[in-house]
Amino acid sequence: MIEIHLLMLLITVIIGLIFSYLAIIEKDSLKAIGFSAVHAIAYAIAFYILMAPDIVLAYVAVAVGIYSALLIFVVSKTERYEVV
C-alpha cells in the first residue's frame, strides 16, 4: 500500500517541478501565474499524501487563491509581457 502512495507522491512532485520550471521561463506573466497555481495544486496533493492536512488547508487557500490573485493585481498595475 505504501508503494502506491510513494508513487503518487513522486508523480505529483514531478508535476510540481515541471510547472515551477515552466513558470520561471514563461515570458507572459499571466500564463506564469497559471503555471504557478498548477504547481501549488500539485504540491497540495503531495502534502496531503505526506499526511499534513493542516498545511494543505493553508497552502491551497494561500498559494492557489490569494497568492495568484495578488500577482494578477500586480500584473494589472504593470506590464503583462516580460521584455528582455
Next chain:
Amino acid sequence: MKRLVPLIILLITIFGLAYYITPKLPQQTELRPLGEFYLKNSYFGDYSAKSPEVVTSILWDYRGLDTLFETSVFFIAIIGSLTLFRLNKKQEEEAKQKAEEFRIGLTLIIKSVTRVIVVMILAVSASIALHGHLTPGGGFQGGSALAVAPLLIIAAYSKYALEEHGLDKTRALIFRSIGLLGIALVALVPLLSGGFLMQNQPIFPAKLGGQLVSGSLIYYNFFEFLAVGAGFTAVFLLLAIPEKVFKKFLRREANE
C-alpha cells in the same frame, strides 16, 4: 524544444541524486521522544491541552508564544502594505466613487456561480476555523480561506460591489483589530487568576454545555480567523483601486 533541455537535465540530476542517496539514509523506525510526548499528552496525560487535534494544541498551547509572534509578524506585514497605499480622507472618498467608464464586472454566468460559491466558502472557512481544535485546520487556515470570498467578489463583480454592501477598508480594519485585541486578551487572561502567559488548562473550561471547546484554543482560533480574513480583505480592497485613480492622486500631489 530548446527550452525543455534544462528541465530534462534537472530531472535526470534529481533522479540520479535520489537513486544514489536514498539507500544510504538511515531508516526512521520509531517516534522521536518529543513527538511521542505531544501525541500522548495532547488529550490524555498530565500535560493535556484537552484537544484531540495535536497540531492546534502545539500551535496555540505548547508553542503558543511562537504563534503569538507569528501573528504579530503578519500584523506588521499588513500594516506595511497599508502604509504603502496610504490615502487621506478625501482621496479615500474619491477612490470609492465608481469611474464612469467602468464596466460592470464579468458575465452573468460567472456572477451567479460566484454568488453560490461565496456562501459555500464562508461556511467552509467557518467550519475550518471553529472545528480547529477537533479536526485539521485552525485560525490561519480558516482565515485565509475566508479571504478568498471577498477576493472572488472583487474579481467577478468589482470592489465597488463590496463597498456598497458595507465592507470597506475601515470596517475590515476594525474586524482585524477586534481579532488581534481578542488574541492579546485571551493570552493575558490567565495572569489574572495566577497562571502564566497563554496558559490553557486548567484556567479555561475544557467543555462548554457538553461540547468540547478545548479551553482557550477555540477563542484563539476564532480571533485569528477574524484577524487574518479581515487583514487580507483590507489589502485586497486597497490593491483593487484602479491604477488610473492612484496616478491621478500622485499627479495632483506633484502639482501642489
